[in-house]
Amino acid sequence: MNIRAVILCCHLALAVPLLARESTDVIVMKNGDRFTCQIKALNSGVLYVSLPYVIETLSVDWSKVARLESKQLFLVKTESGTVYRGVLNSTESSPDRPIKIEVAETPENKVTIESNRIVDISATSEKFFQRFTGGVDLGFIYSKGNQSSQYSLSGLVGYPRERWAVQAGIVSNLSNSNGVPTSTRNQLSFSGLRLLRKNNYFFGGFDGFLQSTEQGIAGQNALGGGVGRYFKNTNRTVFSVLAGGAWQHTEYHPTIVPIANQQVATAVINAHLNLFRFDKTDLNVNAFVSPALSDLGRVYFSTNATYYIKLPANLSWNVSFYGSWDTQPPGTLSGSDYGTTTGISWTFGTSLRTKPNTIQ
Template sequence: MALVFFPIISFAQNDTIILKNKDRVIGEIKDLTKGVLTVETSYSDSDFKIEWLNIKQIISDRNFLITLSNGERLNSTFIANPKDSAQVTINNNGKEVQLALAEVTFIKTAAKDNFFSRFKASLSVGYNFTKSQNLSQFTVRSTMEYTANNWSLSGAYNSVRSKQTNVEELQRSDGNITFKDYLKKNWYALASADFLSNEEQKLKLRTTLKGGIGKYFVYTNKKYFGAGTGLAWNNERFNDSLQTNRNSLEAFIGLELNLFDFEDISLLSKVTAYPSLTESNRIRTDFSTDFKYDLPLDFFLKLGITYNFDSKPVEGASKDDYIIQTTFGWELD
């Protein structure tokens, strides 16, 4: 069904978006993220969300925070090229440059730049109960991200708790927080802290501090793929009979793949290997993947898998541990 737009409607700051089917949206661009452009209008209670690849031309003279597919970040006007609707004019350090619309991967309105316009978060939960022995299980998967002009801060927390009559409560939790400083040509510096606690590997708490550098090899409006490497300091406390504590210096190499804007489906996968530099023949691996199906009103269904491997666990502990979580949630975007 085609949308109907009225050019006589007054709006405080008009941007015009022309679609490939020749429809026009007149309103105010809020942002472009993960291949979807969000536009606020005065004639609709809810914002319009338009797939970036369906846009033919944008007409606006306002200032935006813009990220290009080569990783370059600009604070610039964003003006359509009248001779070629598939291109826009970007003011790059006082020099006007012609770019294809497809090269633009992120837009944020600079005029409304504030904490909440740059902050995203999601929370999903699941609950199971079985009458037999009163077995209950509660699970949580959550994420957050704050994006500034040239850096970002992201984090995640996942947890599973199981209770059963006459059985000690079992729990498993992991979390991380990551800082990235974006450099030229899709390079970035990173610093992060990872946390893990699980009964299967007798881990009371594992804390891994990392620092290094990475690069996005692919960064488009539908996906990104990157890798990072550096050094990590690993501190572990165990729930074994000796209450063992262990420290080690490790190298790390990680891969990250994010697929989005495939209808209502998205996929985020990460894997990191940690060969030890201070313990011979020891290597650890962390893997996680989230498969998300979007529902109306920013609700979603998520299937999450997390796997941890250690070639030299503490005595009596398993080498690996994993969880599979099916949850229902809501995101702030």
């Protein structure tokens, strides 16, 4: 599985989009400052732009923008969950009102939205490979005293469109200490989301793989889906809940008393919380609760929580907590596996995350 982790990270690196283009976008601030730049994205109330004569990407307070225009194609997401595609231009508005952004896919097909209703703007393209987004996170600890080493690796690549999105991700952790068996935990996940006609409702599906030496799991595959809703969707907070079902197949490592493979049908409740602070921090918490339907009384729980502190360029420092629990593990196997990691993250495209949503 560790080789798979390296291979996937190589694929992530090769998937980096070549979004280089001329700096012809224009933004005008409420204090009169004017920039000819390249608009990259809007996330958590921060408009990210690059200037041809500045090395780093600049972070601009979205509420302080008075006017903008760009001929680049963008995906624009609103508080209601609706997503529009097109080039951007601002229209005239009174000084005491939020500016209005015009999103035009064609001259005949355009919509005008107040800026305070927009929660996300991401660059897109007519070209397939230029639509990808994602990131990689690496962490390593070594101690000479007890000859111990730990590493953590995670990667995420996403493909967002107007009404749907898919992502693939990996989270891998290894701990090795002199005289103690090596402990590994690896997750590989694939997921997709489709917006429904009703505002803020969506359908989500997932397929995930888990390996954990601590829990004696040689391989666990979970396939499922459900219907979800965004209860809060603003520039500062995103909170959603999905409810559905899944089918889970688990194979265990050999033990003195053999443990048979298990097939379990479960209900699924998934909660996802994202909290932002202007150009500083980002908290991402994702949790799954899966009560077994074919083995009543048994409950599976898993979570990934990551706190990011933004650094220059596309880098950030992060600290994460991961864990998975089984209330009725077979035999004498452990019912839990959890831990913390810290490291440096690098993102590409418009992503602020480097860890996928939890599947198991």
